[in-house]
Amino acid sequence: MPEKIHLSCLFCDTKFEIYNEINQFACSKCGNEFYIEKSGGVVYINPVNDINKQQIDKQYYQIKKVFLHLNIKI
Numbered sequence: 001m002p003e004k005i006h007l008s009c010l011f012c013d014t015k016f017e018i019y020n021e022i023n024q025f026a027c028s029k030c031g032n033e034f035y036i037e038k039s040g041g042v043v044y045i046n047p048v049n050d051i052n053k054q055q056i057d058k059q060y061y062q063i064k065k066v067f068l069h070l071n072i073k074i
């Protein structure tokens with residue numbers, strides 16, 4: 001059975017549950033797309049479009065620095 005990852009949208013904080021092997025997803029609420037990076041047991045989500053990054057400006061970058069450090073066994 002595939003493992004699931006719990007994530008939150010960086011823009012609207014909608015909670016997601018996605019399968020471990022998925023590398024890209026779109027938020028069902030705000031429509032923003034994200035790609036997922038996995039490294040050393042940590043999952044990072046980043047907006048796909050640079051336009052989206054501009055829309056959320058400083059708040060985004062603060063969030064991005066922190067990323068989403070999830071304790072998931074990958």
Ligand SMILES: [Zn+2]
Pocket residue numbers: 009010011012013014027028029030031032
């Ligand atoms: Zn969203």
